[in-house]
Amino acid sequence: MEAHLNNSNRHSTIRHALTVDVEDYFQVSGFESRVQRSNWDKFESRVESNTDRLLSLFDSLEVRGTFFILGWVAERYPALVKRIAEAGHEVASHGYWHRLVYDLKPEEFAQDIANSKDAIYNACGIETTAYRAPSFSIVRRSLWALDILVEQGFTTDSSIFPISGHDRYGIPGAQKEVHTLETSRxxxxxxPPSSAAVAGLTVPIGGGYFRLFPQALTFAAIEKIERQDRPAMFYVHPWEIDPKQPRIEGLGKQSRFRHYVGLASTESKLTKMLTRYSFGTLTASMRSAISMVPAPSA
Ligand SMILES: [Zn+2]
Incomplete structure (x- = not known):
């Protein structure tokens, strides 16, 4: 009887994770060869206005999410960090300089995340405990980063993409469910960020894939994950709802496509997705994942 009740309640308790990687349009990994970090201050900044648009959208739909904020952004726009926190969202770290983890030495990574934690703390007085690596760059050869995260007080990571075939990220065969990792600390x-096989395609849920694929595919992927009784992890960037952002010159074909495809329709797709499915912060979503573990029947 108990097990039966537990089953019937399952779907009402699933809450997917809504996450935002707060960075500006010129800070993405695909532009690294064209945009030097020392020049970031020279670009027209649009991160504040775009993030505010996301905040109003989420507010109108009464949904909360987790914002992985770049330390560089937090330091320059502390009022934005405060607005995010005061609106009831979770603030988390996306590193300081948006450097790929596997390009760093462990001590450089430690410094980068310490700087990001400081910048966010100085802006809103909150100690961050969740982290997402730039471009999901915790891969097999940079798993050492997890030890450093634990050392610096992080309790949750969302950087390991269980996917194959991307040139910058992914650990093929990595666990897709929320799970506990052991580190030396x-x-x-x-x-992990989510994907599901739909119509013979692997459909990751978020970012460029969300812009590229018809929404029906993303929705089918979310529903497939729901049927497996687990929450999906969705991610979006403020610049992805900004079709008028200044164009970066001299990009390769692939980087150009990945960044600019589907910008104009992202906001309306996002609205539809958030209206149709139940989303919440990382913490709320993880809690719903744990509550879905069936109770022992004996
Ligand atoms: Zn990023």
């Missing part, structure tokens, strides 16, 4: 919860 203690444990950390991993909430």
């Amino acid at each position: 203690g444990t950390i919860q991993e909430f």
Whole structure:
């Protein structure tokens, strides 16, 4: 009887994770060869206005999410960080300089995340405990980063993409569910970005894939994950709802396509997705994942 009740309640308790990687349009990994970090201050900044648009959208739909904020952004726009926190969203770290983890030495990575934590703390007084690596760059050869995250007080990571075929990220065959990882310094919860096989395609849920694929495919992927009784992890960037952002010159074909495809329709797709499915912060979503583990029947 108990097990039966538990089953019937399952779907009402699933809450997918809404996450935002707060960075500006010129800070993405695909532009690294064209845009030097020392020049970031020279670009027209649009991160504040775009993030505010996301905040109003989420507010109108009464949905909360987790914002992985770049330390560089937090330092320059502390009022934005405060607005995010005061609106009831979770603030989390996306590193300081948006450097790929596997390009760094462990001590450089430690410094980068310490700087990002400081910038966010100085802006809103909150100690961040969740982290997402730039371009999901915790891969097999940079798993050492997890030890450093635990050392610096992080309890949740969302950087390991269980996917194959991307040139910058992914650990093929990595666990897709929320799970606990052991490190030499203690444990950390991993909430991996989601994907599902739909119509013979692997459909990751978020970012460029969300812009590229018809919304029906993303929705089918979310529903497939729901049927497996687990929450999906969705991610979006403020610049992805900004079709008028200044264009970066001299990009390769692939980088240009990945960044600019589907910008004009992202906001309306996002609205539809958030209206149709139940979304929440990383913490709320993880809690719903844990509550879905069936109770022992004996
Ligand atoms: Zn990023």
